[in-house]
Amino acid sequence: MTPYLSTALLTDHYELTMVDAAMQDGTADRECVFELFARRLPNDRRYGVVAGIGRALELLARFQFEDAELEFLRENRVVSDATLEWLANYKFSGTIRGYREGEVYFPQSPLLEVRSIFAEGVILETMLLSVFNYDSAVASAAARMVSAADGRPLAEMGSRRTGERSAVSAARAAFIAGFSATSNLEAGRSWGVPTMGTAAHSWTLLHDNERDAFAAQVAALGVDTTLLVDTYDVPNAIRTAIEVAGTELGGVRLDSGDLPVLVREVREQLDDLGATNTKITVTNDLDEYAIASLAASPVDAFGVGTSVVTGSGAVASGMVYKLVARREGDGDWVPVAKASPGKRSVGGLKYPVRRRDERGVATGELISVGGLPVGDDDDRPLYVDYVVDGVIDEQYTGAAGVRAARAHCAEAMAELPRTARRLGKGEPALSTYYIHDDGSMELA
């Protein structure tokens, strides 16, 4: 089967039935504002990192209903013929602004604002949420791991623990949050993330003995390579590794065992053998807590798999996409919000800024309700324009977008108060405040 290039069916059925019904009752053309946000941070974390917009913009560029998509909708009677015709001409012509990719966020942060007629905006709901929920889950977990690693490099190597395309997104999101590299080659090709890796256990098992495996690897990849030393017995493997490669061996990798103890023993053995520059990489089911517990261990680099690609216990960020305002014709904007228990939302246009003190330390998330700009010179406005009247700003896409997002994430993290880096459960590092039209401030 040849895969379809259109992204237009990465959409929930009900979005098209709503368009269909709206076409018939004349509400399809009502100008609307949809907002993408999270009501809370998962697992009582201190902050989240938003990721995905660069990918979402590329998916948006391919969000068109071609013959194959229209035929499926027609055959399955998803919508009426009139709506099929409208879909055939669909190309998003509205305006999207939002938080920079790599920005930190808090409960109610209005991460993305989609402004268009109802029919154009409502059908982007699922695609946008899929991207933001997954990519932000990975970036948020990755940022905590980067903090815990305290300057030591982290490589993402969890491709095998998530869907094969999510694996590419995960590598990208982890890199934005400060990881140094990924094992995933497609992420290297599509997004410019540095890739790395040397050998698995199968490499050792393929050979008649460990010595042959190490010798062949060193011969092919050079002395600077990293040898995996826990297939059989670690001390034996270390001895063999240095015999084969010499004391200038690049590194050894440990993928099992009681790491704090093992790492210290391996460091001592390497030093005793004269391999004082040989680095130790550990890759055994690490998450931010395990990384933090190795703070005092002589680990040189971490490889993280399952936990980063699964958001370390929060694989869906809980972001939602809600209609927050609408108007008829050129009339006033009408804020709208549902009243479902536990799922309240705040209607109206928004204008968010990061409040900062005179030293540049973030102190709060201020959201002007109604959309008028607020804030003083120390504050940092949080919205950038991604799509204006249907035209996508390409600077946020591709590998260049990823690099910019990574740089921005580092800056946004540096702004946070030190307490934000605590791994334990607690309140968000910043409180979110609504500023109403009359200037009154309300805790969100």
Added chain:
Amino acid sequence: MTPYLSTALLTDHYELTMVDAAMQDGTADRECVFELFARRLPNDRRYGVVAGIGRALELLARFQFEDAELEFLRENRVVSDATLEWLANYKFSGTIRGYREGEVYFPQSPLLEVRSIFAEGVILETMLLSVFNYDSAVASAAARMVSAADGRPLAEMGSRRTGERSAVSAARAAFIAGFSATSNLEAGRSWGVPTMGTAAHSWTLLHDNERDAFAAQVAALGVDTTLLVDTYDVPNAIRTAIEVAGTELGGVRLDSGDLPVLVREVREQLDDLGATNTKITVTNDLDEYAIASLAASPVDAFGVGTSVVTGSGAVASGMVYKLVARREGDGDWVPVAKASPGKRSVGGLKYPVRRRDERGVATGELISVGGLPVGDDDDRPLYVDYVVDGVIDEQYTGAAGVRAARAHCAEAMAELPRTARRLGKGEPALSTYYIHDDGSMELA
């Protein structure tokens, strides 16, 4: 950016460095057997459901290194020129057999066996694991929800809570495990999964009032539609719904609130209004436990989102892909296994059967080590051939493959002892036994 159709870079960097090194030391051509299996079931569950092979076969058909892939590898010096040339001609020519898609599985079940030269098999590791780990996580969770729903239909509607392509895989896997439908249109188009959905809260908020929204929906989609009744006040909404649609309204949907209480109140109100055939669908953060807790409630259908697409607490199945045997030339097979603590594997070829008693009830998972067939007439052999000498058996792909997998899952579930359906933590429903060459049996 136009997406690449080749799947060959959905691969970890180290797989190609191993190929590169193996080309140089002459081990690349050693005949090998790789096995894909899970060491344990997540969260002390009673069984798992394996899914993904139909997708994996389609990805395998596109696993080829075209110019764009080779250029990336060359520019980034991932492998040597000789290896690039080999990759340019790569097309898997080995043999793959394994469990049927939709089969239930247990710890150590040898779910997939890949037999080929080392270089051909090792580079499929990441792609196969990504597919199996995610799809099986969803199918395993979905099967428990199907059990808990006890005959009432379940719709998958979690696309927004997982990566946009994983969403399609999730819809497919949930359908295989017994869900009736999905909200995801691409899953309908690509895999033939029935799609469904009517309206979101934004539909109600778009209109000047709830009555207008309901009336427009009924006008467009007919009286048989399902109205979402919890945007403002449920009893008011129900009254309005029946006034607008009449007592033949198809259904109402509840997406919030204290469901056991609310559902009963809604049923009573509908009955009092004469709408005794109007169905109640609930969709509020359901998982298998919440579904089970509604066993005595007058719910007609369930919509499940986050929990099914995230494997209900186990989003990665923990499956691994290990070299279990190799041989030089036409010599004997040599079983191989690593000895890393907590990560032992059993070497050698395998032949698995489901042991069944004379009434057809499954009593154990028997795995012949060495690969000789075992079992008596009541037993059910578990392997089918998927790829023979590089030729993919198309019957397992596409929508037809999905339908067959769904039917097989229902049969395999029906075979299990009743205790398997318990939702609580416990031992696997079946124990796994190794049968050795000498006929001795060993608990895995």
